[in-house]
Amino acid sequence: MASQAPMKPPDGQTFVEASLELSGKSREESRRTGAMDRADEQVEGFFASKYQTSSSPIHRAVWERDFPLDLFLSEPPPTPAADAARAMQRSLDIVRGHLAAGTLLDERGKIFPTVFAELGTAGYWGLLVDRAYGGHDLPMSVFMPFLTKMTTLFGTLAGLASVHGCVGAVDPLHGMGTPAQKAKFLPMLASGERISGFALTEPGAGSDLTALKTRAVLNGDHYLVTGEKLFITNAIPGRIVALVCMIDDRPEVLLVDLPEENEQFQLVRYGLYALKHSYNNGLKFHSFPVPKDNLLKPQFGNGLTVAYHGLNRGRVAVCANAAGGMRLMLANMLPWARYRKTYGEQIVKRELVRRRIGRMAGLIVACDALSSWCSWLLDQGYRGEMECTIAKIFGSESQKEAAVELFMKTHGGRSFLHGHLFGDNVHEYLAPCIYEGEGEMLGMAFFKSLVKQHGKTYFEPIGRTLKDLGVRQPNLLNPVHLTKLAPAMTTYGKWLVGEKFGPRSCPALPELPTALAEHAQYAITALQQSGREVSGAMRKHQLQLADRQCRMSDLSLRVQDMVTMLVTALYAGRQTDPLVQSAADVACQDLVLRRTKKRPSDAYFRTVTRLGQQIADGGFEAIAGVPEGEIMMQYDANVS
Ligand SMILES: Cc1cc2nc3c(=O)[nH]c(=O)nc-3n(C[C@H](O)[C@H](O)[C@H](O)COP(=O)(O)OP(=O)(O)OC[C@H]3O[C@@H](n4cnc5c(N)ncnc54)[C@H](O)[C@@H]3O)c2cc1C
Numbered sequence: 001m002a003s004q005a006p007m008k009p010p011d012g013q014t015f016v017e018a019s020l021e022l023s024g025k026s027r028e029e030s031r032r033t034g035a036m037d038r039a040d041e042q043v044e045g046f047f048a049s050k051y052q053t054s055s056s057p058i059h060r061a062v063w064e065r066d067f068p069l070d071l072f073l074s075e076p077p078p079t080p081a082a083d084a085a086r087a088m089q090r091s092l093d094i095v096r097g098h099l100a101a102g103t104l105l106d107e108r109g110k111i112f113p114t115v116f117a118e119l120g121t122a123g124y125w126g127l128l129v130d131r132a133y134g135g136h137d138l139p140m141s142v143f144m145p146f147l148t149k150m151t152t153l154f155g156t157l158a159g160l161a162s163v164h165g166c167v168g169a170v171d172p173l174h175g176m177g178t179p180a181q182k183a184k185f186l187p188m189l190a191s192g193e194r195i196s197g198f199a200l201t202e203p204g205a206g207s208d209l210t211a212l213k214t215r216a217v218l219n220g221d222h223y224l225v226t227g228e229k230l231f232i233t234n235a236i237p238g239r240i241v242a243l244v245c246m247i248d249d250r251p252e253v254l255l256v257d258l259p260e261e262n263e264q265f266q267l268v269r270y271g272l273y274a275l276k277h278s279y280n281n282g283l284k285f286h287s288f289p290v291p292k293d294n295l296l297k298p299q300f301g302n303g304l305t306v307a308y309h310g311l312n313r314g315r316v317a318v319c320a321n322a323a324g325g326m327r328l329m330l331a332n333m334l335p336w337a338r339y340r341k342t343y344g345e346q347i348v349k350r351e352l353v354r355r356r357i358g359r360m361a362g363l364i365v366a367c368d369a370l371s372s373w374c375s376w377l378l379d380q381g382y383r384g385e386m387e388c389t390i391a392k393i394f395g396s397e398s399q400k401e402a403a404v405e406l407f408m409k410t411h412g413g414r415s416f417l418h419g420h421l422f423g424d425n426v427h428e429y430l431a432p433c434i435y436e437g438e439g440e441m442l443g444m445a446f447f448k449s450l451v452k453q454h455g456k457t458y459f460e461p462i463g464r465t466l467k468d469l470g471v472r473q474p475n476l477l478n479p480v481h482l483t484k485l486a487p488a489m490t491t492y493g494k495w496l497v498g499e500k501f502g503p504r505s506c507p508a509l510p511e512l513p514t515a516l517a518e519h520a521q522y523a524i525t526a527l528q529q530s531g532r533e534v535s536g537a538m539r540k541h542q543l544q545l546a547d548r549q550c551r552m553s554d555l556s557l558r559v560q561d562m563v564t565m566l567v568t569a570l571y572a573g574r575q576t577d578p579l580v581q582s583a584a585d586v587a588c589q590d591l592v593l594r595r596t597k598k599r600p601s602d603a604y605f606r607t608v609t610r611l612g613q614q615i616a617d618g619g620f621e622a623i624a625g626v627p628e629g630e631i632m633m634q635y636d637a638n639v640s
Pocket of ligand 1: 231233280437438440549
């Protein structure tokens with residue numbers, strides 16, 4: 001077992017790279033993983049230590065003895081300034097007006113350019129831009145519920161606001177632009193004279209960002225860009241894209257004004273089912289000139305630092321959009337469920353349908369809770385990487401489940417009619433599981449962020465010793481191994497004993513209805529125990545853990561679910577609508593069932609179907625005013 005390989009990492013190799021190589025990975029894979037690891041550390045450098053991942057609510061909840069309850073409580077959003085409130089209201093009115101008049105979409109189903117311009121006049125595109133540049137500087141905690149509202153009218157426009165303001169050019173300019181760059185770009189991005197997108201994905205680089213090939217080479221006052229991007233939303237001539245490309249072998253971001261197609265720039269067109277009301281194209285560049293002043297130079301890191309910052313915001317927006325999309329589904333589902341009779345009875349009276357309604361309400365409230373909590377954290381200055389990842393995964397997966405399991409099934413065959421909310425939007429409901437990072441890939445990234453510091457503190461010293469000894473596995477009967485490993489193993493042993501027997505504390509919960517208090521307590525205890533569970537997997541799989549993707553994914557989801565449960569219970573405790581509190585109770589019970597893999601009890605069925613009935617009877621504030629749509633193919637006009 002003792003392979004006596006030379007143990008000094010080659011020059012420039014990080015420990016992560018060296019350990020991966022030791023675990024049998026190729027030099028190339030180790031180098032690429034190390035590069036992503038370095039990029040992640042550079043993003044951390046962008047934040048004061050209090051706001052970094054290792055100080056984040058989730059990290060502290062799992063690894064610290066004192067539970068940071070205050071960081072899970074969040075606060076209601078501030079009241080926006082009067083002009084910002086008017087801009088939001090006016091934007092909603094414009095979209096509502098166009099929907100009513102049938103003037104939102106052209107003959108190809110794309111949003112009319114005049115609608116973009118009108119929204120620009122209302123201030124829509126400047127909601128996240130600083131006031132100094134003509135915007136409204138909305139906090140995330142105000143912007144996200146607004147996006148939810150916009151989604152209940154027209155999801156694509158809400159999505160584009162996030163593409164523009166979060167992942168597109170606005171966020172990187174705020175965080176990393178020079179005063180000259182801000183002065184040049186932000187006013188036109190605020191007014192909507194230009195709207196923006198984000199170009200990262202390439203034909204050969206989606207999940208694997210180390211495979212980026214698009215390059216820019218400095219030539220006088222310009223960079224010459226060559227390469228191809230794929231799946232870029234809102235990418236048509238006249239838009240500005242934040243383009244991630246390699247410059248001197250480092251990923252960087254150039255702000256690129258897309259011209260009409262010419263010899264140096266072409267669109268790659270394809271048919272895409274999702275985002276069908278906006279544009280999504282590939283981009284081909286051949287020595288395409290971009291002014292060198294359009295390079296964003298972050299204080300720390302590189303282009304991936306820029307990308308990650310905006311993606312966090314975009315990921316919360318995915319959750320906020322899902323909360324809106326599911327409201328629309330629920331509002332649409334109720335009149336149909338009351339109308340449709342089978343075996344002489346309305347389907348809304350059936351338990352299975354009531355359960356779907358109750359579960360849908362639970363998912364809506366949980367998404368509201370995550371969106372509200374994450375945006376509050378971002379407003380506080382937290383990096384929020386792990387928290388926003390949960391919002392993205394939970395939001396997109398909930399919307400997928402709601403669309404297929406709850407909405408489609410209830411509408412039966414009519415779901416597939418042209419003009420039906422499901423049939424017309426099924427790809428819109430599924431695509432968020434993929435864009436801004438596919439869920440399971442993100443789940444693994446979440447897990448890596450969770451274990452990084454623990455691994456560095458306790459496992460890295462053991463790994464380094466093994467490396468010095470030139471072995472993959474220790475032989476504790478070998479006195480040399482034992483002596484060399486003793487200090488590092490003792491440190492870890494002390495941590496383990498402390499975890500098992502040491503005291504833990506958590507401040508008292510705020511006043512909550514009994515069921516929600518029990519859920520919150522359950523989640524806190526589970527999170528406090530998860531450090532040991534995760535550490536156990538690290539101990540068991542050691543350097544092979546990176547390959548045990550199914551285990552990482554499972555552990556990741558267990559932690560994610562408990563965070564969602566805690567945040568949902570605490571959020572609902574602040575709400576006055578008893579139906580919101582019951583919906584949160586159902587969402588939490590569903591999460592417990594997923595965790596324990598137990599059969600649902602009769603009490604659970606009673607709770608969820610009673611909630612479904614109450615919502616069908618009316619009065620669920622979360623869907624007040626949400627358009628119901630028409631019942632398609634009515635067969636008996638007398639049934640109400
Ligand atoms: C509607 C839509 C809009 C989009 N808008 C944009 C945009 O505006 N800008 C932009 O830059 N991109 C955009 N994208 C691209 C999107 O972000 C990518 O599709 C996504 O990141 C996944 O990349 P990929 O498609 O290349 O998947 P791939 O990298 O081909 O991966 C496919 C799947 O393989 C599996 N997989 C891959 N690697 C691993 C691994 N190491 N271990 C285990 N499993 C693995 C995962 O399940 C993964 O999802 C958009 C995509 C869509 C569908």
